[in-house]
Amino acid sequence: MDEFTLIKTLFQPLQELGREEQASSSFLKKIGDDAAVWKGQGNLAFSIDTLVEGVHFTPDIPPDDLGYRCLAVNLSDLAAMSATPLFYTLAITLPKVEQAWLSAFISGMENLARKHQISLVGGDTTKGPLTITIQAHGSCPDPVYRDGAKVGDDVYVSGSLGDAAAGLKLWLDRNTLTLDEHKNYLIQRFHRPTPRVELGDALSGVAHAMLDVSDGLLADLTHIAEASDVSIMVDAHLLPLSDALLNSFDKHQAVEWALTGGDDYELAFTAPVEACDAVRFLSRILNIPITRVGSVASSNTEASVQVKNAVIDVTRLGYNHFQNE
Missing domain, CATH: 3.30.1330.10 (PurM-like, N-terminal domain)
Incomplete structure (x- = not known):
């Protein structure tokens, strides 16, 4: 179980x-x-x-x-x-x-x-x-839940993904590495994640569904898909990857961590297409990158979250306590 x-x-x-x-x-x-x-x-x-x-x-x-x-x-x-x-x-x-x-x-x-x-x-x-x-x-005067995603919504994430998983890897291997500015940045992304409190508050009334990316993007989007009875398509070409991550690891590894790594504590949310200008405005005034990474479709018999243009073979969704028990 x-x-x-x-x-x-x-x-x-x-x-x-x-x-x-x-x-x-x-x-x-x-x-x-x-x-x-x-x-x-x-x-x-x-x-x-x-x-x-x-x-x-x-x-x-x-x-x-x-x-x-x-x-x-x-x-x-x-x-x-x-x-x-x-x-x-x-x-x-x-x-x-x-x-x-x-x-x-x-x-x-x-x-x-x-x-x-x-x-x-x-x-x-x-x-x-x-x-x-x-x-x-x-x-929370107007809370946002996981079960509000609508067919046709865009799927967004804040910040960049995969940094924390890379940071953990670097921290564990630090005695055998030469740590530079990029690697130290990734380690700090793992040790000191940034809770997107201001963004979460601002997305009330804009986002249909939302959660934070703690177990991995695919695993967490699965929670939205299942709670909302929809399916979600993520485009791997659109994933926000930091310069620090791409300068420290190859693209395949970066994409894998962005999809399944977890511990980034960025916000993932869905919003109607017509909210795109509002999302861009929030990104600009809060100085927080927000990236569209996919879309919401009707539920089907296949996986609730699918990946388009994946440069890796995704064999697991993300972290799950007791998953092998």
Whole structure:
């Protein structure tokens, strides 16, 4: 049973429990998107992520980068819902207390929290293998879900893809390499992803469906396709690849990582064709590259996401916990 089947078959049924009035009126969205949305005086989105040493980060990652990364991936989930971050909680399990390590970890987290003006409001500390869990909360007057893609929509992604997968490879091999400006940039793209909070907020009312690219573009677009009951065609010739990636690796490897690498935490979204001018405007005023990479078609019996002009043989969609179990 893989990660997504596990969620759908075992955990998702739990969302039907609770008081009848709560189930019917308090939640706009429960399990299945990047965040749940609570309907109160103002819609509140909340997302929780657990990062485990050796799975989500290497044991030798600089602690300030780890603090930044842990908060960034949660803020990216809020961005994918078109939510503005408000506050967060932190639960951390530590093998032992090391003051210097903890100070650096908190410094990295504070760096990003200060940028988005959000505060830590609670949490827990325990002893054990290094594990960090953050729950981030945000305001979302008009949330964007995964299930809104329409036939005929264009498919867009922000920023560039494949950088983080390349950065992980370089970080693991760094002792045998000569690191230059391009390679260091890619490593930072893995260690310090940029949550596209401003873009996510601006896409409310423009995007039909949206999520962040955490498990790989093809895997994540599959979530949109399945939730919206559509199929998606991605054109590999249109993928946004950074100069740093193309200067460090060959085109075949760059395209493979862009399609399946994950950890870029860019936003992928669908929007109607007539919204193209609005998308270009947002790209310009926010100074964030936004690239059209495909289109949405009616659902069919083939794969829900297909790749046109692929220069590689795509044999896997992306990262999936428990996929081989």
